[in-house]
Amino acid sequence: MSADGTGTDDTDYLARRFEAHRGHLRAVAHRMLGSTAEAEDAVQEAWFRMSRSDTSRVDNLGGWLTTVVGRVCLDMLRSRKSRAEEPLDPTAPPAAPVHGSTGAVPRPADPEQDALLADSVGVALLVVLDTLTPAERLAFVLHDLFGVPYEEVAAVVDRTPAAARQLASRARRRVQGAEVPEHDRALKRRQWKVVDAFLAAAREGDFEGLLDVLDPDVIARSEAGVTTGAAAVARGASTFGSAALGARPAPVARHALVDGAPGSVVLVGGRVERALRFAFVRDRIAVIDIVTDPARVARLDIEPLQ
CATH class of the missing domain: 1.20.140.160 (PhyR, sigma-like (SL) domain)
Known part of the structure; x- marks a missing residue:
């Protein structure tokens, strides 16, 4: 005692x-x-x-x-x-x-x-x-x-x-x-490449590809709860990615700034069905926020990018 x-x-x-x-x-x-x-x-x-x-x-x-x-x-x-x-x-x-x-x-x-x-x-x-x-x-x-x-x-x-x-x-x-120094611009470019790799791996159900871009202690948060650890998050992402490919009408993923952070939005029929927001450590994804609730999506500051 x-x-x-x-x-x-x-x-x-x-x-x-x-x-x-x-x-x-x-x-x-x-x-x-x-x-x-x-x-x-x-x-x-x-x-x-x-x-x-x-x-x-x-x-x-x-x-x-x-x-x-x-x-x-x-x-x-x-x-x-x-x-x-x-x-x-x-x-x-x-x-x-x-x-x-x-x-x-x-x-x-x-x-x-x-x-x-x-x-x-x-x-x-x-x-x-x-x-x-x-x-x-x-x-x-x-x-x-x-x-x-x-x-x-x-x-x-x-x-x-x-x-x-x-x-x-x-x-x-x-x-x-604020003025963004060149090294910060380079950092952002690397982060967008990581986002691209994550989305491609999720879309293809590539478990090993997902592990390559996820921090070992990655946290994924959504309305359904919190998932921690690269293996668990990769399993969830690959399962979702494979299922999403069969959605009708076909979903379209686009780069977007989500509340000012690198992210992606999934458009179905021209409407934002879900938004993903990423944070990074060592050029790997450390946090993924997934928002699917329409009311919460509507409150996000989403800036689609080309």
Whole structure:
């Protein structure tokens, strides 16, 4: 029995559940704060809050923890703004997810892994994000980079969903209006090639081809639930791709910016039947958001591309 009355087995179980989300939480915190050290602090604070809370009735622990980290980061950003401080290391890439540990304790970043993950958030983007207000930055990062619904973003920033949408929209205009360096253009070109490869493999039911473009810890989110791991996501994508080919009228997939991120829309009879939105790590797909509900599709900011 621990000092706070929690059994050792319970603590170990909580730690294992937390570790399953650590990589995602560190990525969210780094994009919010632009500092590996501060991101580690935010993730550790999320662990403290989880360990002191009853999460037995939380259906979506990943979403709950994302909200907690978002609130912690928002407080840190507001504190930084009030002191007119700069982030500690705005050029540092996010640390790699750590797997296989048994305790939720901070670890030093692995420089080699940090270098491998540098493409997941560019220095140019961090510089632009630093020009946003804390609420704008949080709304943009949570919604546009991680697909958190506006309703959940609103709860973090203590605004209405409509106001949260406006925050993200203002931030998106600032980000998209910034000059894009050539290395970021090259990154985008590589990402679109990955999207093409994913769609082709899904259309052909090519399981191995899907594995080639998916991050091992990829997360696929849809109204039906969350699927994690490259093998499971590849099975689902190949099954859907094969089934979609038989749809009547025939579906048409097009590149599109979905809420400002690389994505694809599936048109059936000229109507958007579903939208896919991608996030990347190391030139592989790390997150796929799949939206099929007509009401949710209608709320997306979709910009079809040639």
